[in-house]
Amino acid sequence: xxxxxxxxxxxxxxxxxxxxxxxxxxxxxxxxxxxxxxxxxxxxxxxxxxxxxxxxxxxxxxxxxxxxxxxxxxxxxxxxxxxxxxxxxxxxxxxxxxxxxxxxxxxxxxxxxxxxxxxxxxxxxxxxxxxxxxxxxxxxxxxxxxxxxxxxxxxxxxxxxxxxxxxxxxxxxxxxxxxxxxxxxxxxxxxxxxxxxxxxxxxxxxxxxxxxxxxxxxxxxxxxxxxxxxxxxxxxxxxxxxxxxxxxxxxxxxxxxxxxxxxxxxxxxxxxxxxxxxxxxxxxxxxxxxxxxxxxxxxxxxx
Amino acid sequence: xxxxxxxxxxxxxxxxxxxxxxxxxxxxxxxxxxxxxxxxxxxxxxxxxxxxxxxxxxxxxxxxxxxxxxxxxxxxxxxxxxxxxxxxxxxxxxxxxxxxxxxxxxxxxxxxxxxxxxxxxxxxxxxxxxxxxxxxxxxxxxxxxxxxxxxxxxxxxxxxxxxxxxxxxxxxxxxxxxxxxxxxxxxxxxxxxxxxxxxxxxxxxxxxxxxxxxxxxxxxxxxxxxxxxxxxxxxxxxxxxxxxxxxxxxxxxxxxxxxxxxxxxxxxxxxxxxxxxxxxxxxxxxxxxxxxxxxxxxxxxxxxxxxxxxxxxxxxxxxxxxxxxxxxxxxxxxx
Numbered sequence: 001x002x003x004x005x006x007x008x009x010x011x012x013x014x015x016x017x018x019x020x021x022x023x024x025x026x027x028x029x030x031x032x033x034x035x036x037x038x039x040x041x042x043x044x045x046x047x048x049x050x051x052x053x054x055x056x057x058x059x060x061x062x063x064x065x066x067x068x069x070x071x072x073x074x075x076x077x078x079x080x081x082x083x084x085x086x087x088x089x090x091x092x093x094x095x096x097x098x099x100x101x102x103x104x105x106x107x108x109x110x111x112x113x114x115x116x117x118x119x120x121x122x123x124x125x126x127x128x129x130x131x132x133x134x135x136x137x138x139x140x141x142x143x144x145x146x147x148x149x150x151x152x153x154x155x156x157x158x159x160x161x162x163x164x165x166x167x168x169x170x171x172x173x174x175x176x177x178x179x180x181x182x183x184x185x186x187x188x189x190x191x192x193x194x195x196x197x198x199x200x201x202x203x204x205x206x207x208x209x210x211x212x213x214x215x216x217x218x219x220x221x222x223x224x225x226x227x228x229x230x231x232x233x234x235x236x237x238x239x240x241x242x243x244x245x246x247x248x249x250x251x252x253x254x255x256x257x258x259x260x261x262x263x264x265x266x267x268x269x270x271x272x273x274x275x276x277x278x279x280x281x282x283x284x285x286x287x288x289x290x291x292x293x294x295x296x297x298x299x300x301x302x303x
Numbered sequence: 304x305x306x307x308x309x310x311x312x313x314x315x316x317x318x319x320x321x322x323x324x325x326x327x328x329x330x331x332x333x334x335x336x337x338x339x340x341x342x343x344x345x346x347x348x349x350x351x352x353x354x355x356x357x358x359x360x361x362x363x364x365x366x367x368x369x370x371x372x373x374x375x376x377x378x379x380x381x382x383x384x385x386x387x388x389x390x391x392x393x394x395x396x397x398x399x400x401x402x403x404x405x406x407x408x409x410x411x412x413x414x415x416x417x418x419x420x421x422x423x424x425x426x427x428x429x430x431x432x433x434x435x436x437x438x439x440x441x442x443x444x445x446x447x448x449x450x451x452x453x454x455x456x457x458x459x460x461x462x463x464x465x466x467x468x469x470x471x472x473x474x475x476x477x478x479x480x481x482x483x484x485x486x487x488x489x490x491x492x493x494x495x496x497x498x499x500x501x502x503x504x505x506x507x508x509x510x511x512x513x514x515x516x517x518x519x520x521x522x523x524x525x526x527x528x529x530x531x532x533x534x535x536x537x538x539x540x541x542x543x544x545x546x547x548x549x550x551x552x553x554x555x556x557x558x559x560x561x562x563x564x565x566x567x568x569x570x571x572x573x574x575x576x577x578x579x580x581x582x583x584x585x586x587x588x589x590x591x592x593x594x595x596x597x598x599x600x601x602x603x604x605x606x607x608x609x610x611x612x613x614x615x616x617x618x619x620x621x622x623x624x625x626x627x628x629x630x631x632x633x634x635x636x637x638x
Contacts, residue, residue: 025529025532026324026529028529029529029530029531029532031531032530032531032534033427033530033531033580036419036420036426036427037427038421039415039416039419039420039423040419040420040423040424040428040436042416043416043420043440043443043501043505044439045439046498047439047442047443047446049454049458050446050450050454051446053454053457053458054450054453054454090572094347104347105347105350106347107353108346108347108348109347109348109350109351111346112344112345112347112348113348115344116341116344116345117348118358121345122348122418123347124352125348125349125351125352127624127627128351128352128354128355129351130623130626130627131355131620131623131624131627132351132354132355133617133623134552134555134556134559134619134620134622134623134626135355135358135559135616136559136560136561136589136616136619138557138559138589138592138593138612138615139358139362139559139612139615139616139619140358142362142592142608142609142612143357143358143361143362143612144363145599145605145609146361146364146365146605146609147357147361148615149599150365150602150605151361153404155461167354167358170351170354174351189523190593198336198337199337199338199340199341200336200337200339200340200341201336201558203340204340224445227447228445228446228447228448228449228450229447229448230447230448230449230561230562231561231562231589231593234562234565234593234596235574235592235593235596235599238597240349248542256447256449256562259449259450259453260449260562263452263453263456263566271487274453275453278449278450278453281447281449281450282446282447282450285445285446285447286442287446289442289445293438
C-alpha cells in the first residue's frame with residue numbers, strides 16, 4: 001500500500017519537465033505497466049495450454065482403475081487396455097534409489113560449505129556445484145555410459161540410470177540445504193557450544209533438525225526434477241512392457257520411456273496411453289512440487 | 304526456497320561478528336567425532352569436485368581416440384557416418400549451427416518476456432497476486448521436458464505451422480526464412496525452448512530485482528521519476544548482472560535440452576543441401592546423441608557421439624561459468 005501511494009504521488013505532482021512533455025512521460029509509464037501485465041498473461045498461456053491438453057487427452061485412462069493395477073505386458077498398440085503400473089513403479093524405484101545415494105552426499109556437501117568451508121577449496125566446491133547444476137542431462141547419461149558400459153563392460157540396467165540421475169540431483173539438494181543451513185540462527189550454535197556440545201553433535205542435533213523441513217523441500221524438488229528426466233534413460237534404461245523390480249538385471253520401464261516408446265504411434269489406443277502416461281508423470285511431479293512448497297511454507301526457519 | 308544462484312539474502316548479511324558466509328566458525332574441538340565428521344563433510348565436497356572432473360576426463364578419454372580416427376575435420380565437416388568403424392567420418396558444424404540457432408531464438412524470446420514477468424511480479428502486480436504469480440511461473444519449470452515435447456509435436460506444431468508458411472511466403476527472400484517444407488523446424492523448437500527457459504530467467508531476475516535497495520527506488524521517485532523511469536534508472540541497472548547471469552543459465556539449459564528437441568525437430572536425411580533457413584529441420588548435439596542412443600555398440604561408434612557430448616559439455620561449462628562469474632562480481636560490487 002505504502003509503495004503504491006509513493007509511486008502515484010509524483011505522477012500527480014510531476015512538474016512539466018523542460019523539453020519533455022509530461023504527457024509523453026505519463027504515457028510511457030502507462031505503456032510499461034500494460035506491457036508488464038501482457039508479458040505475465042502471455043507467460044500463463046503455455047502453462048494453461050499444456051496442462052489442459054494433457055489433462056483432457058489423458059484423463060480418461062488415468063481414471064480407469066486398470067491403469068494403476070496392470071502393466072502393458074502382452075498389449076500391442078492395436079489393443080486397448082493395460083496400465084502403467086510397471087512404469088510408475090520403475091520411476092518410483094529409480095527415484096528413491098537416486099535419493100538414497102544423493103541425499104547424504106548433497107547434505108554433507110552443504111554442511112561443509114556452510115559450517116566448515118573456508119578459503120579456496122570451499123570456493124571450488126561451490127563453483128563445481130554450479131557447474132554440476134548446468135550439466136545437461138544427456139551428458140550425465142553419456143558419462144555414466146562411458147564409465148558403466150564402455151569401461152567396466154556392465155549391461156544397461158536401472159542402477160546405471162540412478163547413477164546418472166544422482167549427478168543431476170546432488171546440486172539441487174546442495175543448493176537448497178545450503179540455503180536452509182544459512183538461515184539457522186548463529187545463536188543456536190553458540191548456545192550449544194556454550195553447553196560444551198562438540199561441533200559435530202551441534203550440527204547433527206541442533207542445526208539439522210532446525211533446518212529439517214527445508215531440507216525435505218529440497219529433496220522433494222530434486223526428486224521431482226529427476227523423475228521427469230528422460231535423456232539419461234534413453235541411453236541407459238531401455239523400455240520394457242512388463243513389471244521389473246531388479247535394479248541390477250534386465251530392463252526397467254519408467255514413465256518417460258513409456259511415453260517415448262509410443263510417441264510415434266498413430267493408432268488410437270497407443271496414443272491414448274501416451275497422453276495418460278504424460279498426465280500421470282505430470283501429476284507425480286506436481287504432487288512432489290506442491291508437497292515441497294507446502295512443507296517449505298509451514299515449516300520454514302524463522303528467527 | 305532454494306535460490307537459483309546460490310546467492311541468498313543470508314549471504315548479504317554478515318553475522319554479528321562481521322563474519323561473512325562460507326567461512327566456518329572454527330569451533331571444532333579436535334576430538335575424534337569432530338575430526339571424523341569434518342572429514343566426511345569435506346570428503347563430500349571433494350566428491351563433488353571429483354565428479355565434475357571425472358565427467359570431463361571420461362568424456363575426453365573416450366572422445367579423443369574417435370576424433371583421432373576421424374577421416375574428416377571434426378569441427379568443420381557436415382558429414383556424420385559412423386557405422387563403419389574403419390572409416391569414421393563425422394563433423395559437428397551442422398549440430399553446432401542448429402544448437403546455437405535454436406538457443407538464440409529461445410533467448411531472444413525468453414529474456415525480454417522473462418524480465419518483464421519478473422518486473423511484473425516484483426513491481427507491478429497487486430500484493431495478493433505476486434506470490435501466486437511467482438509460483439505459477441515456477442510451475443512451468445516443473446513440467447517434464449518430455450511433456451513439452453509431446454505437446455509441442457501434437458498440439459503446438461499444427462497451430463504454429465500456418466505462421467511458418469506465412470513467414471516463408473512473405474519473407475522467403477531472406478535466407479533465414481527460405482522455404483523447406485518441414486514443419487518441425489528450428490524456429491519452432493526455439494519457441495518451445497523459450498517457454499521451457501522462461502521460468503529460469505524469471506526466477507533469478509525476480510530475486511535480484513527484489514533486492515534493489517529501497518533507498519535507490521525512493522530516491523528516484525522523490526526526484527519526480529514515474530514508476531517506469533524509476534525502474535529504468537534504479538531497478539534495471541542494479542539487476543543487470545543478475546539478468547545477464549539468468550540469461551546465461553537459461554542458455555545453458557537451452558543448449559543441453561534433449562528430449563523436447565528430439566521429439567519436435569525433424570531430422571534431415573544424410574547429405575541434404577546446406578541451408579541457413581530457420582524453417583528447416585536439423586539435429587542439435589543432444590538430439591543427435593538421443594536419436595542414436597539405441598545404436599551404441601562399438602567403442603569407435605560410441606566415441607563419435609561421446610565427442611559430440613564433450614563439445615556440448617564444454618559449451619555449457621563455459622556458459623555456466625560466465626553466469627557464475629558475473630553474479631560473483633556483482634556481489635563484490637554491492638558489498
